[in-house]
Amino acid sequence: MVDKSSSSPPPAVAPEDRLKENINRCLSNALVKGFGGLVIGSVVTLLFFRRRIWPVWLGTGFGVGMAYRGCEKELNEINFNSRK
Template sequence: MSSTAKPTSSENIVAQKYDRCLADLIVKSGVGFSVGVIASVIIFRRRGWPIALGTGFGAGMAYADCDRLFNPARIPGMRVIPASEAAKYTTEPSK
């Protein structure tokens, strides 16, 4: 049996990216919430702001990861080469 890989549609790729972003948001906000609750109980005498701060940090980290996932050109050190310049860098086999 031959195992030919079926090409993935662009809708499925976008859906997978959204799923990953949602999972990141839930996990990172939950970890931030947990750290905020622990800090609130142990260090800050049961105040509410460490919980909000931790949850906000988690959501912000998830947002930044999602932004990088959908727009990889914003990754530091990444360079986008225009098509006219890209032709100089491609090597074609000579005949």
């Protein structure tokens, strides 16, 4: 068995690196959710709204808005935790 008391703690991550990682995650999340909203809006407009453009924009807006909300929450948690 491995003695856990003699192992060293993991190296501390610099706040700048955490911020970069979270911003990268936020951007990729916005792209994925925005594209998902675009696809769902496109399907809805093809099936129900006789090729109108507003459901596409609405779906894309919902997707990007959800990503923005999640990113805002995540960044505020990091900011709040760093103050302690």
